[in-house]
Amino acid sequence: MTARIDDPVRALTARTGAILQDLLPDGPHVALLDFPAHDNAGDSLIHLGQMAHLRRLGLVVRYLADDRTYSPTVLRKRHPDGPIFIQGGGNLGDLWPLRQDFRERLLREHPDRAIVQLPQSMDFRDPARLARASAAFHAHPDLTLLLRDERSLQRARDAFPGVRVEFCPDLAPGAGPQPRTGPATHDVLLLLRTDGEQTGDHRVAIPPGATALRTDWGFRGADRVRWDLLRAPSAIARHVPVLRGPMQGLVERSFAAIAAHNVDTARAVLSRGRVVVTDRLHAAVLAALMGIPVIALDNCSGKISAAYDAYLHALPGLTFAGGVAEASEALEKAL
Incomplete structure (x- = not known):
């Protein structure tokens, strides 16, 4: 890769890593939930970027699951203590309700764990869904919401005033420069x-x-x-x-x-x-x-x-x- 691509990507990755370093709970072990087990390559790129960032921070994922392979029992066995991270993306809201349902379920089932929502965009259209999310978020004693743009950040701070809400860029660029697979057609x-x-x-x-x-x-x-x-x-x-x-x-x-x-x-x-x-x-x-x-x-x-x-x-x-x-x-x- 040329320096033209490498240098800005490296700078953005370093900036994001520094933000994460200050925001994430202490301890070397984490669980990462809501793996994107579908064919949307964008969510997969976020996952790869997340894993790269976590490795650079010296964190080890002891339990990884999507919403349908997730088991509270298996989580507690493989990751008996330490924080739970939730996959980042663009589904904090009601446009993709199954993702929001799973997020709220995790908050209910793990009130004793620090939970970090990795960088998301936020978009609620239904006031009832927003109210339900607010109740779930405020009920958890140790929740951090990371938002990946200023618009979402302000929406979250307005909607969830009692929750720790911080800015962090999307983690996909953490995957680093990527090669072409062949010439353009x-x-x-x-x-x-x-x-x-x-x-x-x-x-x-x-x-x-x-x-x-x-x-x-x-x-x-x-x-x-x-x-x-x-x-x-x-x-x-x-x-x-x-x-x-x-x-x-x-x-x-x-x-x-x-x-x-x-x-x-x-x-x-x-x-x-x-x-x-x-x-x-x-x-x-x-x-x-x-x-x-x-x-x-x-x-x-x-x-x-x-x-x-x-x-x-x-x-x-x-x-x-x-x-x-x-x-x-x-x-x-x-x-």
Whole structure:
């Protein structure tokens, strides 16, 4: 990697590590819960960045689980004391209610542990869900919420005045610079959301003569087959609870393989473009870590613009576009 990519990433990683060092509870052992056992490469990149940051801080994860392999009994056996960390991301709120439900469950079940919510974006739309979250958060005696942008930070401080709420950049850049998997096959790769966070059809103008490919995250063909095989241990543990303890080591190794497979597949997709246009936060982060010029558009909650203001602007080659016209202009300049 060139110094142009390495130096800003290293600086951002050092800044984030210093913040974490001051915020995290003492002790070398932790549990990390809500592993993203799905095919969203962005959440996998966050996981890899989290693990890298924890290693640099000298912390050892004694128990790792997603919401369906999690067992309070196995957690207490493998991690009898020490803090519980919850996966970072963009699901502190009611847009992804299952994630919020699991977060609140962990707070109820472990009032005796320090719990740290790793960096999140916050977006509640339903006042009833916000009130329920507030009650759960305030009921826990030792909760730290880390927010990854100023907008979310202020929302959390307003909503949860009795809870420790602090700023920390997203942990995905902690994974470090990433290599391309091959040469570009198209001038423009349009990687645009098709899920509940999309804001509509981003009709970015492609310059005359330029080739373009539109896609989104997801597995196809052999990648899907491998994904299904990697998930087998956790699938067994989910459906046969008595095996969760005996299979825990195998499940954790499969989680590591799942995260690596997701990010490797995403790198292969992003490598197909000379320039990337995306409304996925971590597609923008990963492309920047790969040294690919990337133009980022906002999602429905505004988390990309908020992240750009907070820390994304430090990544080289990443441009935020406030709309389709601005993105089209930036794309023409990039090509």
